[in-house]
Amino acid sequence: xxxxxxxxxxxxxxxxxxxxxxxxxxxxxxxxxxxxxxxxxxxxxxxxxxxxxxxxxxxxxxxxxxxxxxxxxxxxxxxxxxxxxxxxxxxxxxxxxxxxxxxxxxxxxxxxxxxxxxxxxxxxxxxxxxxxxxxxxxxxxxxxxxxxxxxxxxxxxxxxxxxxxxxxxxxxxxxxxxxxxxxxxxxxxxxxxxxxxxxxxxxxxxxxxxxxxxxxxxxxxxxxxxxxxxxxxxxxxxxxxxxxxxxxxxxxxxxxxxxxxxxxxxxxxxxxxxxxxxxxxxxxxxxxxxxxxxxxxxxxxxxxxxxxxxxxxxxxxxxxxxxxxxxxx
Amino acid sequence: xxxxxxxxxxxxxxxxxxxxxxxxxxxxxxxxxxxxxxxxxxxxxxxxxxxxxxxxxxxxxxxxxxxxxxxxxxxxxxxxxxxxxxxxxxxxxxxxxxxxxxxxxxxxxxxxxxxxxxxxxxxxxxxxxxxxxxxxxxxxxxxxxxxxxxxxxxxxxxxxxxxxxxxxxxxxxxxxxxxxxxxxxxxxxxxxxxxxxxxxxxxxxxxxxxxxxxxxxxxxxxxxxxxxxxxxxxxxxxxxxxxxxxxxxxxxxxxxxxxxxxxxxxxxxxxxxxxxx
Numbered sequence: 001x002x003x004x005x006x007x008x009x010x011x012x013x014x015x016x017x018x019x020x021x022x023x024x025x026x027x028x029x030x031x032x033x034x035x036x037x038x039x040x041x042x043x044x045x046x047x048x049x050x051x052x053x054x055x056x057x058x059x060x061x062x063x064x065x066x067x068x069x070x071x072x073x074x075x076x077x078x079x080x081x082x083x084x085x086x087x088x089x090x091x092x093x094x095x096x097x098x099x100x101x102x103x104x105x106x107x108x109x110x111x112x113x114x115x116x117x118x119x120x121x122x123x124x125x126x127x128x129x130x131x132x133x134x135x136x137x138x139x140x141x142x143x144x145x146x147x148x149x150x151x152x153x154x155x156x157x158x159x160x161x162x163x164x165x166x167x168x169x170x171x172x173x174x175x176x177x178x179x180x181x182x183x184x185x186x187x188x189x190x191x192x193x194x195x196x197x198x199x200x201x202x203x204x205x206x207x208x209x210x211x212x213x214x215x216x217x218x219x220x221x222x223x224x225x226x227x228x229x230x231x232x233x234x235x236x237x238x239x240x241x242x243x244x245x246x247x248x249x250x251x252x253x254x255x256x257x258x259x260x261x262x263x264x265x266x267x268x269x270x271x272x273x274x275x276x277x278x279x280x281x282x283x284x285x286x287x288x289x290x291x292x293x294x295x296x297x298x299x300x301x302x303x304x305x306x307x308x309x310x311x312x313x314x315x316x317x318x319x320x321x322x323x324x325x326x327x328x329x
Numbered sequence: 330x331x332x333x334x335x336x337x338x339x340x341x342x343x344x345x346x347x348x349x350x351x352x353x354x355x356x357x358x359x360x361x362x363x364x365x366x367x368x369x370x371x372x373x374x375x376x377x378x379x380x381x382x383x384x385x386x387x388x389x390x391x392x393x394x395x396x397x398x399x400x401x402x403x404x405x406x407x408x409x410x411x412x413x414x415x416x417x418x419x420x421x422x423x424x425x426x427x428x429x430x431x432x433x434x435x436x437x438x439x440x441x442x443x444x445x446x447x448x449x450x451x452x453x454x455x456x457x458x459x460x461x462x463x464x465x466x467x468x469x470x471x472x473x474x475x476x477x478x479x480x481x482x483x484x485x486x487x488x489x490x491x492x493x494x495x496x497x498x499x500x501x502x503x504x505x506x507x508x509x510x511x512x513x514x515x516x517x518x519x520x521x522x523x524x525x526x527x528x529x530x531x532x533x534x535x536x537x538x539x540x541x542x543x544x545x546x547x548x549x550x551x552x553x554x555x556x557x558x559x560x561x562x563x564x565x566x567x568x569x570x571x572x573x574x575x576x577x578x579x580x581x582x583x584x585x586x587x588x589x590x591x592x593x594x595x596x597x598x599x600x601x602x603x604x605x606x
Contacts, residue, residue: 211457212459215454217440218443218451219439221398222439225434226455227454229423271442271443272441273444275462
């Protein structure tokens with residue numbers, strides 16, 4: 001491990017902890033440092049502060065960290081295996097599939113865990129359909145999986161539009177739209193348990209595979225010549241990222257840009273070596289999403305969807321960074 | 330016994346025709362030969378012996394890369410088979426096979442940039458477990474390889490900072506790190522300048538003395554003269570001629586191969602010669 005990389009990791013961890021700490025104070029209700037300490041360390045705390053911090057803010061912080069880590073690591077990995085710097089975790093239609101099934105769940109009046117389950121399996125189904133679709137294409141390889149994903153994604157997007165059209169405009173439509181924009185408002189402690197384990201499992205799996213991912217990044221011919229079955233390996237990796245992404249979507253709906261911009265920046269600052277890239281991508285993705293959610297609940301009278309904030313902050317920032325970049329990927 | 334034996338190999342990129350003819354083929358071996366025109370490779374049979382350098386020479390589109398890919402177990406032949414040590418290569422797993430045979434494609438570079446040492450160490454991948462990372466020993470081995478071939482100054486660089494010749498060298502070293510006994514290089518001298526072409530040929534010659542068998546496709550008959558034990562001339566997917574370099578590389582063969590007049594010119598010493606268009 002080089003000195004530069006160690007320094008980067010240390011700085012990233014410090015930033016990560018700092019953002020988490022500051023995020024506890026972010027929100028409409030102003031809570032002082034002393035009150036926060038009281039909630040955590042003494043028995044003499046204010047009941048409302050306790051509820052806000054322990055039941056709302058902490059779960060939201062944990063949720064945003066999970067989502068950010070999942071989307072960022074998935075994006076980083078997919079960019080590598082598709083040999084495409086613009087690939088995102090939503091590339092294979094996962095978000096659209098989840099959006100469709102979540103809309104159905106909302107129409108059916110489901111919420112909470114049921115809505116989560118619908119969204120999760122919507123993502124998984126879209127992924128499986130994309131793979132199945134690509135299997136029937138004449139040309140094989142990565143590009144056919146991407147095309148399969150785009151077709152399936154657009155198909156589900158159209159279905160979702162139809163559901164929006166027929167949804168009750170007062171009772172149902174706003175929740176559908178809000179869900180599709182991505183928000184951490186509905187996060188509860190319980191809603192995080194299953195996604196936590198799914199995301200943890202996927203992230204560990206991907207980190208342990210980072211050497212194989214390096215080999216996949218050289219393309220199928222190199223991978224085969226180096227003794228790997230690229231199709232099998234890609235399938236394992238795609239299934240893992242799909243689980244992570246679907247779990248993230250099931251927490252908070254669809255939040256864009258984290259899975260494209262953060263991995264890009266991490267790659268820019270570290271290297272293409274996944275052993276170095278993935279830990280940084282996880283830290284930065286988690287920190288960024290936590291930051292975005294803090295902004296979403298802090299600066300405006302009403303809650304902004306985190307997905308909107310993510311794009312509004314992320315896109316100009318990405319443009320700025322990429323414009324300073326010398327070598328092209 | 331030959332190290333590698335290629336027997337009655339057929340290969341086509343055309344999927345539909347391929348299906349039809351594979352089924353026909355099972356009916357009769359002779360029938361398929363009438364339908365040769367559909368195949369990129371037709372009825373290829375030859376043997377490769379231990380520690381020899383076999384050069385494959387032929388015009389663009391003659392099937393050199395395809396043939397190399399089949400021997401490297403990257404593409405699968407439609408009919409016919411390849412045997413390694415008397416065993417059909419389909420019986421090897423990808424991992425087992427890559428321990429014995431290392432293939433370096435034409436233009437080996439990719440979208441994403443990697444460090445030189447990491448790239449060389451990738452050559453030992455087939456000795457690693459599924460979740461295993463390469464240990465420091467392999468990095469030291471990569472470094473000593475760089476030193477051995479006089480490229481130590483590349484050790485901290487990334488692939489995209491290198492010149493074409495240096496990139497080719499890095500991939501050469503990748504093939505050497507894991508003691509694969511058969512090395513397959515697809516046009517290693519393509520896009521290189523005069524000096525680098527010469528360097529690459531020297532390295533191939535050096536490697537061939539380390540008890541490794543080398544199969545290499547080249548474009549210049551003069552390069553073939555410099556390094557090869559035997560030559561395989563490939564034209565329109567068929568073997569045009571195969572044998573020792575001095576027997577096969579004659580004016581008539583080369584002129585027929587390229588359909589262009591090629592002259593053999595005497596060099597300064599008595600048994601030296603080269604080809605000119």
